[in-house]
Amino acid sequence: MEKEWIHPKTITGDAATAERYLRREYINEEFWREVQKGNHILFVAPRRVGKTSLMKDLVINCPEGYVCVYEDIEGVKTRNGFYQRIFELILRCAHRSKFQEAKVFIKRCTEKYSIKEISTSGIKIDENKIDYEREIRELIPQLKDAKVHAVIFLDEFAEVIYKFKGDQQQDAVDILHTLREIRHDDHFSHFTIVYAGSIGLESVIKNIDRPKLINDLHPIKLGALTDEEAADLVKKVTRGTSIRLSAPVLIYLKRKVGYFLPYYLQLMIESIDELAFKIGKPKVTVEMVDEAFQRILGERKNFDDWLERLKSYQRDHFPFINEILKHAAHEGNIPIQAVYDKAKKYDRTEDYMDFIDELIRDGYLTECNPHVYRFIAPFLKEFWKQKYPIYEK
């Protein structure tokens, strides 16, 4: 039996591409519309929502007239290192263009910078004493003549800026300044940067007190899948595989997961596949869905992290916040009246909505009805109930 078993085509961890990726056309359309308008893009979403998958899809399906490169830059440790990476990405874009003008541009650069090789694994330069910041300012205006509109996707950009602390903080400010200048200079119109990061870029910038440096970016929010998209994803990853989900079971699965992040849907599919494989029954039942849910809940450490994170960055207000979350976990949701009642108890009637806003922004709660809040993910809600089994109203 095991020999014939075909597992679902899930991907959890790395970005999903090709047959494992579910494209949302309306996001791609919005993206290219904004790029055409000359906007630079900021992808806003917590981790595991699918930013990298989206970016890689945009790179692969780049429309005529653009050359796209994706790069995870979280390994960058210095200001010069950052500019070097941009420099290389520009050259890689040009290198991939089929226009003669681009080839001429590359030839010129190869000679000027003693470049030995440009390949997918990077660029080899003999003499490496280049002032990259200055050089990219030189290079970008030339892209227009080279007939290259370079779109550079910088993944984990926020992390890089966040890491520039202490003595390096000025470097972060300088980088943000330079990037803003580039965005606002007409000479740089053939150059678009797409920013993304797992930690919110806004809050990182807020911390260094320079909100204006990014307020011109066009934010594209990336949320959970719709009900229909969730069903499409499940069908996509299970098509041609051994497990069989009937329509009612699929509905039940969706109800169980509640909040359709591709990651959690796929975790469920993987867990269901394991159960089905081990008992040798490909037909999925609601009981198997329940068991898979419990297993994920029981096995995954990252739910603990949701709690620990809150304890750490909301140290002083954790008891109040936890009261809200415990209520939402045990009662299914929390209306604003109950929030206010707790705020009264904790003497936070002045700013209680700030906490609700933060819980929404950080992916804990969502507003399900006007002034009624519930956990975004049933996984998290169940975890909270397990962690705090006793709740007195």
Place this chain on the structure above:
Amino acid sequence: MKNEGLGFDRFNYYQSANAQADAIKENFLVRKYEYSVILEDLLRHPGKGSVQHYLILGSRGSGKSTLLRRIQVEIDTNKKLLLNYIALNMAEEQANIYRLFDLLEEIVKELESQGYDITWPSSSNAETYSEELLSVIHEALDSVEKKLVLLLDNIDRVFENLGEDAAVLRAHLQNFGDIKIIGGSTRMTEHFWAYDQPFYEFFRVLQLEPLDREEVRSLLSNWGEKLNTPLLKEFIEKRPGQLETVRILTDGLPRTLQFFVNILLTQEPQTGYDYVQQIMDKVTPLYQERLSHLPPAQRKIVLQLAFCWESVGAGELAKAARMENRVVSAQLNQLIDKGVVDKIQTSTKNHLYRLSERFFNLWLIFTQGSPREKRRAKYLAIFLENFYDADELIERAKQHLELLKGKSIGSDKAALLTKAYSQVSCIPSRLRDDLIDRTRELSDIDFALKNELPPKITEIIGEVKKLVGREEWVKAEALIQSIEQNDGTKEYFMSAIASERKETSKVKELLLSALAKGLKIASCPIAKIYYYYEEYELSEKYAKIGFDSEVPGCTGILACSLYRNNKNKERALSLLKQALIENPNDKESLMMLPVLQAWNGAFKEMEEALEVLIKMHDYPPLRVSIDLLVHRQTTFVSELYKPSKLKGTTDDEVFIAKLIVDALLSEGLSKKTPQVFDAIVEKMRLYIYQRQEFYYGSQGATTYLNKKAPSERAAKR
């Protein structure tokens, strides 16, 4: 069961990481799900695109290395895979790998040794060295258009030292997509789940769970075949219960299972004690190694948990280990991560903890416990209880009793085994008391050892009775609860207390539970309770159980139940007579005897029996008279209540009985009977008619009710 030639070496040949490829393939029987997931992924996605990385989580000895080795062998021998992948299996003990570049250097060295054209980076800059090495790897892979499958056992150790390099590594994995990591780890460190860590949820986690029954069976069958030991096969087929026990004791870990099987097939136990001693000796190297891998604080906690055996809370554990609560909690979390400890969720926030592998727990008590802890013998009891089924255990206990009788066992060992058997729940109370008695009688037993023997059940019950007499219920119940036997004794005596306290429903519940656990004497009071509540089918059922098991007191109740159910007249009467032989003064039997005789048509005997009854009571009991009227003994009963017969009686009860009987014997209501008795008389009359219908099929009750209804309507008018 002996097989002297079977040893660990032959097992190792088949199981270790150095085994030959063919042997690895042939003997790879478990962890098939995990293997098939990874293999299918490798086959399905050889080119560029998404790369699924894996983290194989499992306790020590759960089969991580074997799985990694199996994947390596497949890549090395499968043409399709070989075309697209290079597999590098980093040795289990990567003593030299501390930082990312240590690992990368190892990879580059390995690639170089495989003939790749490598240009080592010239940089001495630690900041950029890792990136340069990664570039070398990418180039090498690019040159052959292959992906690297990095099989990294103990990946947690590598990740622990990555620091900021983690971001560099992740970026390269994301940007190049030419390296696939399949890591093995005993724990899920924060690198894999903390939101602010680069590898947050980056790996697909495959948890190696304890082997299930079928997997254990398949593994052992294969070992039996490969090692040419039909005995092993025979063991699997004939002793499925013991196989399951072995699985539970070893927590389904293949490595421990291997040790166990070897012992099973090479040892012929003399006594339970020798057996456990031999097993513990054999298993010591495996567990010693496990223990030595734990830091001192964790070792201390593990030992305390072992001595507790049952699951305990963190607070209690902290107290026992004399450590701070928060330290214990933190260490427990690490032990859970390592798969050494299980957390048992409760409905409160205080969870319970226990050692995952029960056999490891036994070994810890056996080898690490103080003499006092060892003398508690709980470990031996647990071993015996887990290893033998109930019948075997009782048989072994009986053998031990024989040894005691023959005084052919040393007092030390005898006392330990008696103690262990005393704590085994399936040993019947009587056998347990016999073992204790015989052990106490051993001539060479010293005072201390004798003193450490547990009290007999009869002694415990004696104490309970004293406490009940003083109405010290809580203490009495606590004492009963200290009985370890699970043969219903506890419930039986608890029911006696409940009865004293007039907790009727509890009494029945406890007695039924005692009977369900095999304590047949509980059947008698159960039958009596059902009889009392006129549930005669049930009273017959339980009386029959007791009667068949020769429980005293059941014969009479069985006879009466048969009568009440109108079944088997002759047998019922004969049983009742037998009951009176067993207990001539049994009131109920004496009173029912004339009734059953009337039912049987033995009227002469009936009259004699009633005479005896009247002599005993001075008057004929009303109950008996009513039942005799059921059997239509109107005249006989009326004679019983003649004034001459009752001459001299001053008893009000007799007088009332006479009035009722008079009323019953007259048509309608007797004018002599005071009006106050009307309701009782009507009720009894109906009873008589109903019973007559039941025994003789007459329509008396129906006619009576039909007749009564119009007169009542008239009265109302």
